[in-house]
Amino acid sequence: MEKSNQAESFEEFIKSFFYGRRCDLSFKFLSDLEPDKASIFIQDLFKDIVDSIDDKDLGQVKLRLLQGQMDGYREQKNFDYDSGPFFPLKKPLSSMILSLLTSSGHFLKTDDPKPLGVENMTQQEAENRVFDFLKEEPFLSEIPFEANPGELMVRHGGYDTRAALKDPNVSFPYKRMIQLNTKGVFKELTAKAYSFVGACSQIRLLKKTLPGWVDKFRNLGVDAVVLVPV
Amino acid sequence: MSVGHVARAFEDANIATVIIAVKSFETRMKMMSLPRVLLTPQLLGRPLGNPFDEQQHTEILNTAIKMLETAEQNGTIQDFH
Known part of the structure; x- marks a missing residue:
């Protein structure tokens, strides 16, 4: 099989998690991060994984992933409404x-x-x-x-x-x-x-x-x- | 976004709603001007917590349901700790 001479860029790498060849719906938020932020996230996650093995506690890995998902979703476009309805319940x-x-x-x-x-x-x-x-x-x-x-x-x-x-x-x-x-x-x-x-x-x-x-x-x-x- | 639209339509029809969403959805929940939202510190796809963690699921759901009584205006967003 012929190898491609074109090296994959880091940006292409992180985009590939969003319905690309590395599609992973827990990590698709990577495509919404700036490459610099995505690289820091991955580096920090690697450190947290090793620490979590040493400490027998996955809490820090979960927190890191949660923060990454929050950062990614914060950048997404969305419907924007100035006001919204509220129906007050009048019974217990x-x-x-x-x-x-x-x-x-x-x-x-x-x-x-x-x-x-x-x-x-x-x-x-x-x-x-x-x-x-x-x-x-x-x-x-x-x-x-x-x-x-x-x-x-x-x-x-x-x-x-x-x-x-x-x-x-x-x-x-x-x-x-x-x-x-x-x-x-x-x-x-x-x-x-x-x-x-x-x-x-x-x-x-x-x-x-x-x-x-x-x-x-x-x-x-x-x-x-x-x-x-x- | 879909659930936000459901909430807005139901409230317009005098059916109260409360949304349980992961914290990652905070920005989109705020932008949609929704009535009652409980944000949970959970990963995407598991807003009630880890599989089979009945106690966590129940505490989150109970907190959300209580918001039906306590919320007083649109845009009531509460964090579950």
Whole structure:
């Protein structure tokens, strides 16, 4: 095989973690950092890894990664609104009906939403086609609260789903909702929790999807919804 | 961004919301002028904490739900410690 004579630049290296040949959704933020900042982050992370082995404590590695993710996401462009709505609740939690809605991409294995018309899409395919997802209207999956974690699947091309695969409650805390309801923190849960893939067309979400979701949750009679983005 | 838009639409329809998000999303949460947000010091993809850390998940969720009672205005953003 012929070797390329072109050396990869450091900038190309860090960009490759964002859906490039080194795609890693826990480290895709590297592409949002200035090369100088990215190089310092990597150097510091290497030091922290060795210290964490010596000290048998991964806390510093986690903090370093957290700081890197915060620095990267701070640079991203976003919707910017001068003001926003606020609905003040006029009754205590003990009389409220709550629901759960996350953008984590969870669904029942028996009810795969078949995104982009694809049967049994894998996580890898979802990552490969994330820019197609960003043109599409989201689909709301319904998951009964009594479903077992083993009945659930997660697929989302925008984030590292490994933790969510081990335990859905890291981003879809449906079992924790049941526990708090049982303890009497709030009155009632809806029969189902809800999830969609947050990597979707924002215009379609705003213009086409959300009016239907609002009607749906109004008809459920919910007072409040816990929302979890990923 | 998607969840921010959901929160804004629900609040407009008199359905209260509280968002649990990782601290890395702080800037985008502030820019979207959202009603109630709990920021957690967790890595991307695990806003409630590590897998199977039931105590951590419950404490975070309980703190978020309490914000439904305590928040008084749009833009209430709280850090979970």
